[in-house]
Amino acid sequence: MKALLVPKGQAESLRKQLLKAGYMDIRRKVKVRGDDLEIPVTDTIPPEFSPFPCIQQEEPEYYENAGFLHDQMQKYLEEDGLDLLPGGWQILGDVVIVTLHPDLYPVRSELGDALLTMHPYCRSVYLDEGIEGELRQPNRELIAAQDGVDNPALAIHTENVCRFKLDVTKVMFSKGNLNERIRMGKLGRGEVVVDMFAGIGYFTIHMAVHARPARIIAIELNPESYRFLVENIKLNHVEDIVEPVQGDCAKKTPVSVADRVVMGYGGNTHHYLPQAIRALKPGGVLHYHEIVPEKLMPDRSFERIHSKAREQGRKAEILNWHRVKKYSPGVWHVVFDAMIDGDN
Ligand SMILES: C[S@@+](CC[C@H](N)C(=O)[O-])C[C@H]1O[C@@H](n2cnc3c(N)ncnc32)[C@H](O)[C@@H]1O
Numbered sequence: 001m002k003a004l005l006v007p008k009g010q011a012e013s014l015r016k017q018l019l020k021a022g023y024m025d026i027r028r029k030v031k032v033r034g035d036d037l038e039i040p041v042t043d044t045i046p047p048e049f050s051p052f053p054c055i056q057q058e059e060p061e062y063y064e065n066a067g068f069l070h071d072q073m074q075k076y077l078e079e080d081g082l083d084l085l086p087g088g089w090q091i092l093g094d095v096v097i098v099t100l101h102p103d104l105y106p107v108r109s110e111l112g113d114a115l116l117t118m119h120p121y122c123r124s125v126y127l128d129e130g131i132e133g134e135l136r137q138p139n140r141e142l143i144a145a146q147d148g149v150d151n152p153a154l155a156i157h158t159e160n161v162c163r164f165k166l167d168v169t170k171v172m173f174s175k176g177n178l179n180e181r182i183r184m185g186k187l188g189r190g191e192v193v194v195d196m197f198a199g200i201g202y203f204t205i206h207m208a209v210h211a212r213p214a215r216i217i218a219i220e221l222n223p224e225s226y227r228f229l230v231e232n233i234k235l236n237h238v239e240d241i242v243e244p245v246q247g248d249c250a251k252k253t254p255v256s257v258a259d260r261v262v263m264g265y266g267g268n269t270h271h272y273l274p275q276a277i278r279a280l281k282p283g284g285v286l287h288y289h290e291i292v293p294e295k296l297m298p299d300r301s302f303e304r305i306h307s308k309a310r311e312q313g314r315k316a317e318i319l320n321w322h323r324v325k326k327y328s329p330g331v332w333h334v335v336f337d338a339m340i341d342g343d344n
Helices: 008-021 066-073 102-118 175-184 202-211 223-235 269-279 299-311
Strands: 002-007 031-033 036-040 054-056 090-092 095-098 124-132 137-145 154-159 162-167 192-195 215-220 242-246 258-263 280-293 315-328 331-341
Touching: 002 008, 008 036, 066 102, 095 102, 102 124, 102 137, 162 202, 162 223, 175 202, 175 315, 175 331, 192 202, 202 215, 202 223, 202 242, 215 223, 223 242, 258 269, 269 280, 269 299, 280 299, 280 315, 299 315, 299 331
Parallel strands: 095 124, 192 215, 192 258, 215 242, 258 280
Antiparallel strands: 002 036, 002 054, 031 036, 090 095, 124 137, 154 162, 280 331, 315 331
């Protein structure tokens, strides 16, 4: 586990910078080592972020771990209930998101309080009951909040120096897509990019902040997500790059303008392939996401991309594909990179 070794006098300002940039590992405690402090950092921290030596912590100390939850919940649950306790949860900004076995619902507020004790810098805890519908909207219930907290659902989540403002009861934020977001942040320099399913700017913000394309046209249908997309463009100071477009990408996707098209969607993405291909200039690259049963991987998606390109008299070349995350048993979220050649 990585940590920066920092003289005590300089630790507080660096800790604030690390928190702001999203490189602070907030699960682990800052440790004293002689005249220095070991400040825990995430694996994504770039070497050039700080001049201080980056070490591997021998004995990392964690804030209360799941064991603490078990101890805390003993007064409310029998042994079989304790066995159902969650082993992990998501922290978005300063909001905890937890999924619970239905048998634990009767003690959800006590469990929420225990999680707040474990994460004292967090403001609220939400019970996650899944993501629904075409607009991928979460179903979440507030189960605990610090006293006097207003707007417990509002979070500003920072990762890889990108800041995302969101309402956790209105829009999703998939932690499983982190690596894919960071990968997209390395693509698109100087290009015209169309993000057809932009959401609150999951890929768009990473690309705009790190790769600096010439222009990103970010299309989003859901008014709630669109509102946060506009806020996140300002929050990350990328107004000069990102043009937010509210509406259906089936109608709003421009023609023959893009060097790169991102289709970061888990619904019937293949229905939107014609618009995506038509948006690409010759030699442009498509990032096509799909939820695929393992037995149909990768051929069904290859065939969908090739046939839609052929229908437009164009040629698709699959550059690479990889699994982004497991979606459900035997089903994967996969992304396919394809170059589309030939004129529109
Ligand atoms: C699943 S989210 C994006 C997830 C994102 N790729 C990530 O990394 O977490 C898909 C977004 O597409 C939006 N969407 C769905 N159908 C759309 C359409 N026809 N046009 C534009 N946006 C659409 C949804 O509202 C949602 O915000």
